[in-house]
Amino acid sequence: xxxxxxxxxxxxxxxxxxxxxxxxxxxxxxxxxxxxxxxxxxxxxxxxxxxxxxxxxxxxxxxxxxxxxxxxxxxxxxxxxxxxxxxxxxxxxxxxxxxxxxxxxxxxxxxxxxxxxxxxxxxxxxxxxxxxxxxxxxxxxxxxxxxxxxxxxxxxxxxxxxxxxxxxxxxxxxxxxxxxxxxxxxxxxxxxxxxxxxxxxxxxxxxxxxxxxxxxxxxxxxxxxxxxxxxxxxxxxxxxxxxxxxxxxxxxxxxxxxxxxxxxxxxxxxxxxxxxxxxxxxxxxxxxxxxxxxxxxxxxxxxxxxxxxxxxxxxxxxxxxxxxxxxxxxxxxxxxxxxxxxxxxxxxxxxxxxxxxxxxxxxxxxxxxxxxxxxxxxxxxxxxxxxxxxxxxxxxxxxxxxxxxxxxxxxxxxxxxxxxxxxxxxxxxxxxxxxxxxxxxxxxxxxxxxxxxxxxxxxxxxxxxxxxxxxxxxxxxxxxxxxxxxxxxxxxxxxxxxxxxxxxxxxxxxxxxxxxxxxxxxxxxxxxxxxxxxxxxxxxxxxxxxxxxxxxxxxxxxxxxxxxxxxxxxxxxxxxxxxxxxxxxxxxxxxxxxxxxxxxxxxxxxxxxxxxxxxxxxxxxxxxxxxxxxxxxxxxxxxxxxxxxxxxxxxxxxxxxxxxxxxxxxxxxxxxxxxxxxxxxxxxxxxxxxxxxxxxxxxxxxxxxxxxxxxxxxxxxxxxxxxxxxxxxxxxxxxxxxxxxxxxxxx
Amino acid sequence: xxxxxxxxxxxxxxxxxxxxxxxxxxxxxxxxxxxxxxxxxxxxxxxxxxxxxxxxxxxxxxxxxxxxxxxxxxxxxxxxxxxxxxxxxxxxxxxxxxxxxxxxxxxxxxxxxxxxxxxxxxxxxxxxxxxxxxxxxxxxxxxxxxxxxxxxxxxxxxxxxxxxxxxxxxxxxxxxxxxxxxxxxxxxxxxxxxxxxxxxxxxxxxxxxxxxxxxxxxxx
Numbered sequence: 001x002x003x004x005x006x007x008x009x010x011x012x013x014x015x016x017x018x019x020x021x022x023x024x025x026x027x028x029x030x031x032x033x034x035x036x037x038x039x040x041x042x043x044x045x046x047x048x049x050x051x052x053x054x055x056x057x058x059x060x061x062x063x064x065x066x067x068x069x070x071x072x073x074x075x076x077x078x079x080x081x082x083x084x085x086x087x088x089x090x091x092x093x094x095x096x097x098x099x100x101x102x103x104x105x106x107x108x109x110x111x112x113x114x115x116x117x118x119x120x121x122x123x124x125x126x127x128x129x130x131x132x133x134x135x136x137x138x139x140x141x142x143x144x145x146x147x148x149x150x151x152x153x154x155x156x157x158x159x160x161x162x163x164x165x166x167x168x169x170x171x172x173x174x175x176x177x178x179x180x181x182x183x184x185x186x187x188x189x190x191x192x193x194x195x196x197x198x199x200x201x202x203x204x205x206x207x208x209x210x211x212x213x214x215x216x217x218x219x220x221x222x223x224x225x226x227x228x229x230x231x232x233x234x235x236x237x238x239x240x241x242x243x244x245x246x247x248x249x250x251x252x253x254x255x256x257x258x259x260x261x262x263x264x265x266x267x268x269x270x271x272x273x274x275x276x277x278x279x280x281x282x283x284x285x286x287x288x289x290x291x292x293x294x295x296x297x298x299x300x301x302x303x304x305x306x307x308x309x310x311x312x313x314x315x316x317x318x319x320x321x322x323x324x325x326x327x328x329x330x331x332x333x334x335x336x337x338x339x340x341x342x343x344x345x346x347x348x349x350x351x352x353x354x355x356x357x358x359x360x361x362x363x364x365x366x367x368x369x370x371x372x373x374x375x376x377x378x379x380x381x382x383x384x385x386x387x388x389x390x391x392x393x394x395x396x397x398x399x400x401x402x403x404x405x406x407x408x409x410x411x412x413x414x415x416x417x418x419x420x421x422x423x424x425x426x427x428x429x430x431x432x433x434x435x436x437x438x439x440x441x442x443x444x445x446x447x448x449x450x451x452x453x454x455x456x457x458x459x460x461x462x463x464x465x466x467x468x469x470x471x472x473x474x475x476x477x478x479x480x481x482x483x484x485x486x487x488x489x490x491x492x493x494x495x496x497x498x499x500x501x502x503x504x505x506x507x508x509x510x511x512x513x514x515x516x517x518x519x520x521x522x523x524x525x526x527x528x529x530x531x532x533x534x535x536x537x538x539x540x541x542x543x544x545x546x547x548x549x550x551x552x553x554x555x556x557x558x559x560x561x562x563x564x565x566x567x568x569x570x571x572x573x574x575x576x577x578x579x580x581x582x583x584x585x586x587x588x589x590x591x592x593x594x595x596x597x598x599x600x601x602x603x604x605x606x607x608x609x610x611x612x613x614x615x616x617x618x619x620x621x622x623x624x625x626x627x628x629x630x631x632x633x634x635x636x637x638x639x640x641x642x643x644x645x646x647x648x649x650x651x652x653x654x655x656x657x658x659x660x661x662x663x664x665x666x667x668x669x670x671x672x673x674x675x676x677x678x679x680x681x682x683x684x685x686x687x688x689x690x691x692x693x694x695x696x697x698x699x700x701x702x703x704x705x706x707x708x709x710x711x712x713x714x715x716x717x718x719x720x721x722x723x724x725x726x727x728x729x730x731x732x733x734x735x736x737x738x739x740x741x742x743x744x745x746x747x
Numbered sequence: 748x749x750x751x752x753x754x755x756x757x758x759x760x761x762x763x764x765x766x767x768x769x770x771x772x773x774x775x776x777x778x779x780x781x782x783x784x785x786x787x788x789x790x791x792x793x794x795x796x797x798x799x800x801x802x803x804x805x806x807x808x809x810x811x812x813x814x815x816x817x818x819x820x821x822x823x824x825x826x827x828x829x830x831x832x833x834x835x836x837x838x839x840x841x842x843x844x845x846x847x848x849x850x851x852x853x854x855x856x857x858x859x860x861x862x863x864x865x866x867x868x869x870x871x872x873x874x875x876x877x878x879x880x881x882x883x884x885x886x887x888x889x890x891x892x893x894x895x896x897x898x899x900x901x902x903x904x905x906x907x908x909x910x911x912x913x914x915x916x917x918x919x920x921x922x923x924x925x926x927x928x929x930x931x932x933x934x935x936x937x938x939x940x941x942x943x944x945x946x947x948x949x950x951x952x953x954x955x956x957x958x959x960x961x962x963x964x965x966x967x
Contacts, residue, residue: 034790038798043772045795071820071832095832224881249885579899593825691916743922 020080021055022088024048024068032070032092034701038066045430058082068092069635089269094485102455104480106492106533106546107204120200123595127635129680129697130651131733134188135198139217141631141651143584143603144202145548146624149675149708150321150726152177152185155624156202157550158580158609159214162501163527166217167209168195169304169337171353173405174380178312179329180506183321183711184279184729189308189331195219202530203548204492207443207459207476208386208400213498213527213552221306225249230690232256236737237265249297256291260312276703276731279322283315301340308333321727324364324371330358351384378408378503394449398459404439408503414514414569433517435503438466445476453482465499465524472497472524487536497524500556500572507614511558514569523574526553540590545583552578555613570615578611578619595645596637603631619707621659621668623709623726628656645684652677660709662723671709676700690742699733764818772799773808773945780812786823789816800840807844807856808945814841814863815947821870834870841867858898859947865890865907887911903947905929906954913957923961930958 024035031052038045047054058064061082068076073092080086120138126658131137136154140147146155153161166176168190177184191197199218201209209216227248233417234241243256263284266277289310296303316322337351356379364371387399413430445459464471474497480490500522502508520585528551535544555576560568588601609625612618632652639645657670682695702708708726776799779792793816799809814837821833844860868887872879887907894904909929915921937951 023907032788034794036794037799038794038801041802043768043798043802045794047791071836072826226880226884440847689922 017057017059018065019055019057019085020082020088021053021085022090022123023052023053024070024090024092025052026073026092026094034075035068035070035073035092037068037090039488039586040067071243081600084427086470100481101143102453102482102488102490104457104478104490105488105535105544106456106478106480106490106531107529107548108199108201112528115506118408120198122192122195125198125694127599127637127647127649127680127682128633128651129635129649129678130631130633130653130676130699131192132187132697132699133192133695134736135190135192135195135217135219136188138192139198140202141601141603141633141653142200142605142632143586143605143629144582146607146626146629146655147653148185148624149706149710149728150183150185150711152180152187154215154217156215157548157582158578158611158622158625159527159550160605160622160624162195162505163212163214163498164211165212165215166219168219168306168335169221169351170208170349170384170386171335171337171351171382172211172380173333174355174378175331175333175357176405179327179357179361181314181316181327182323182325182363183726184316189333190219194221194224204459204478204494205476206478207445207461207474208398210402210441210443210463210474211439211462211498211526214550221304222294223295223302225252225295225305231744233740234258234737235288235739236735237268238262243291251294251296253294254292258287258291258310260285260287260289260291262286274732277729278320278727279729280317280319281315282317282324283313283326285312285314287312298340300342301338303338304479306333306335306337318365321729326364326371328357328360330356345389347388347390349384349386349388352382354381355379374411374509376408376503376509378406378412380404392448392450395447396417397446398444400443402441402443404437404441406437406439406503407434408437410503410509412509412513412517413423414512418555433503435467437499437518438521439499440464455480463497463524467518468499468520468522468524470523473525486538487534489628490533490535492529492531492533494529496527496529498526500525511615512568512570513558514561515571515684520572522556522572523554525555525574525576527551528553540588542586542588542590544586546586547583548581550578550580552576552611552613555611557613557617558615559617559736576613578609578613580607580609580625582607582609592637596639598603599633599635599637601631601633603629603633605629615663616661620661623658623660623711626658626670626674631656643686647682647684649680650678651680658707658709658726660711662710663712665731669709671707674706674708675704676706677704687742690740692738694738695736697733697735701730701732701734705731758797769799769803769806769849776809776812777945780816783819785818786820789820789823793820797840807841807860810840810844811859811863811947813837814867815949818863818866818870822873827874830870830874834867834874838864838867854897855901855946858894858901858904861890861894861897862901862903862947865894865904869907869911884893900936900940901932902940902954903950905933905936909933909954910957913961923964926957927961927965930954930961934958 024032024037026032033048033050033052036045037048037054039058042060044056044058044060048054049440063079063081066078066080068090070092072095074095076090076092079162112276125131125135125138126133128138128141130141139145139154144157148155151161154164155161156164163654166173175189177188180186201216203214205216225247232243239258239260241256241258243254245254261284266281266284287310289308292307294305306354307514310331313327315326318324325648333355335353337349339349341347358377360375362373380400382404384402386398388396388398390396410433411430412433413428415428441461442464443459443461445457448456459476461474461476462471471693474495476494478490480488482488502517527550531546531548533544533546535542554574555578557572557573557576558570561571582605584605586603589598591597592599606628607625610619612620635647635649637645637647655674657673659668659670661668678697678699679701680695680697682693684693706728710725713725771864776795779795783789783792793813796809796813796816800806800813817833817837821830823831833953841860841863845864865887868883868890871883891904891908896899909926912921912929913923913926933954937954942948
């Protein structure tokens with residue numbers, strides 16, 4: 001009977017087995033161990049061994065589907081006809097994972113994707129030994145930036161500090177540093193732990209950012225909800241702080257008070273031969289700050305508020321560095337933002353911020369009988385909104401509007417010889433200047449991500465200044481292409497405009513400028529960036545090369561208007577120009593996991609920059625543009641046997657000499673090379689009810705005498721004085737601090 | 748008549764062979780699973796259960812062991828992308844069993860599945876606590892609560908709850924002392940809990956050792 005025969009055949013075929021053997025390798029020919037090899041819809045299959053070999057038997061016959069899969073690789077699927085033993089050599093293609101997706105890295109550490117990328121988190125910043133616990137200090141350990149001794153700020157690729165802007169949650173920080181003190185760099189007002197992360201762009205940034213010719217520091221505040229109720233304490237020889245925070249799943253609020261007084265530390269410093277402070281305070285720096293924050297989570301978005309109000313005062317007397325100076329500063333910073341979804345396709349961000357800064361300051365010198373009052377005041381009200389629409393998967397388009405209502409006030413001094421060029425006949429005249437600016441900006445940009453290995457971002461930004469009575473359009477373009485799984489090439493181009501920093505940069509007040517600031521006929525200063533970048537990264541190891549070319553146009557320059565004996569009144573024009581070009585290299589191997597392990601990086605920058613600007617009518621190498629910079633950072637974190645954490649760090653920064661220009665000889669010189677060596681460490685004991693960290697930092701322990709060249713313009717108003725060496729505030733420095741955080745039991 | 752008989756016989760032979768193969772496969776799989784220690788063990792076990800789950804599509808157990816092995820594998824990786832891929836695969840396979848639509852699943856099964864989902868979310872948090880904590884913390888908590896409501900006698904959701912309290916700094920609402928009641932409840936449940944053949948049966952020893960550590964700490 002036929003059917004019997006059929007069953008017999010079927011039965012027989014069940015009994016007869018074939019062997020499927022082979023190997024599984026990746027594209028480089030390396031064996032893939034424990035890949036899953038099986039016939040679809042059957043139990044038959046196996047895992048490959050450590051040589052990538054596999055063998056299994058099957059009773060199936062005919063056409064079957066063989067599948068080979070392994071995490072991180074594309075599955076291999078092939079139909080095979082099983083009628084005898086089969087041998088297969090299979091090659092699996094590595095999957096392009098989300099993090100392998102191309103990101104535009106030209107110019108920026110991090111990426112334009114504002115939701116995801118955190119470049120430096122607070123721990124990263126404070127564990128860089130040369131950071132002095134400051135955001136800007138940590139950025140100086142990256143390529144492209146240069147440390148400066150006499151003025152705060154970030155100097156990026158031959159750009160002045162005023163060309164780098166700091167942004168918090170999309171809003172501009174008008175006064176990121178404590179008020180300028182002659183010749184002494186000031187600390188930042190914001191501490192690393194105020195932020196979840198810091199992204200840093202050294203050029204070619206997107207149309208979202210404006211009013212910065214050189215760089216953007218983009219800070220993101222914390223968004224963390226959850227049950228907590230905690231006290232925080234901070235203690236350093238300089239300051240005391242106390243805070244209280246409370247949170248649940250949808251609401252967070254906190255208050256924090258900081259009190260700073262450097263008196264004791266300063267007494268210690270001046271009596272110590274080790275530190276060798278070069279600054280002499282008549283009134284040690286003293287300050288108090290109140291910080292408040294609040295955040296609320298709604299169904300579709302998050303609202304945040306941040307407020308800071310502070311008072312700070314100090315007095316210095318003329319010494320190795322510094323001049324006779326008194327300062328009393330009041331600062332207010334308020335920020336509210338809302339970020340949320342409108343619907344599936346559209347998202348919106350709103351920001352409103354107000355800041356106010358007033359300096360009561362005076363300067364005294366042997367040259368004038370009474371101290372001169374140099375008060376200043378500024379405020380800024382800004383509103384920003386960005387609408388984002390997602391389309392075609394991960395592509396998006398942004399529309400934004402950012403309005404600034406800004407006013408600044410200062411005393412502008414003019415002086416001239418009223419007759420016969422006799423020094424005793426110098427005539428002082430001062431005007432209290434009020435500058436009102438309303439800057440309207442709008443931008444749109446499109447971020448195209450059609451393929452995983454190719455990305456394009458193109459945008460345009462419009463700015464209109466009421467003060468300058470000018471407007472500008474700046475195109476921006478960047479793109480990146482993946483060349484291999486772990487490497488990519490990206491390119492960025494952009495035009496950038498910035499309103500001259502008239503109300504804020506002391507140079508404008510000190511240079512005997514006689515113009516109507518509100519009808520100055522000045523135009524935006526301008527820069528054009530071209531950046532090409534190659535980046536390779538794999539498993540937290542990074543290598544990057546970058547070359548850039550930055551062209552400056554319309555820089556503000558002073559012109560002698562009315563000259564007497566050695567003294568000229570000046571007017572301003574946009575005749576300045578310049579260039580910056582260079583190459584940078586960065587290598588980092590971050591082998592930490594769960595916060596334990598080594599993290600090493602090396603950064604080298606070569607810079608060639610010249611400009612004519614301000615009082616320099618010929619192209620000079622600016623003082624913040626030394627040719628070479630090399631940084632070496634080493635960090636190691638380990639756990640002690642009792643579970644306590646310990647971190648050690650070391651930083652080495654060297655630059656070729658700092659350029660300076662001698663206006664008397666009319667010649668360019670260079671200081672001795674700069675070498676800074678810092679060691680730091682922190683200790684994190686395990687505490688039951690909280691968190692504690694004790695940290696220390698010693699800067700320049702071997703006492704290498706660093707100089708940043710010379711300055712020729714003294715504070716007493718552009719009279720050419722003897723040259724004065726620019727030195728760090730002290731030969732060495734030592735810092736010890738402790739931060740504690742412990743919860744309050746709710747029961 | 749003959750014809751029909753053969754078809755019946757054939758289908759009987761086939762189905763019994765099929766289910767017998769399933770039981771044999773599960774026996775072997777559970778044996779492999781219980782001996783898992785190294786990454787290799789988990790990889791082999793994960794592969795093995797994946798093959799079963801792809802054939803017996805309505806069987807939550809093979810999917811469960813596959814997803815559990817993947818979650819363990821995720822914790823063993825260095826590369827955050829690979830960690831994520833393991834978890835995504837685990838979630839993809841176990842998530843469909845989350846609903847009552849599968850008639851074979853009873854409330855204990857649903858409880859176990861929710862517990863596993865909570866574990867996958869915890870894995871996501873581990874990848875990057877600062878970024879992922881906000882999103883997956885509440886999801887994990889939700890899954891644990893669901894798991895408890897499906898089957899209050901299941902010890903594992905309490906254990907997970909206790910474990911997460913144990914490792915959360917007290918400043919953020921955790922702490923060893925806060926973990927004690929959950930671990931205690933879990934241990935009590937482990938005493939009375941009766942599982943079925945092939946069904947999840949893990950966590951007791953680790954729960955006991957966490958409990959002991961927390962008690963020691965409290966006595967100090």
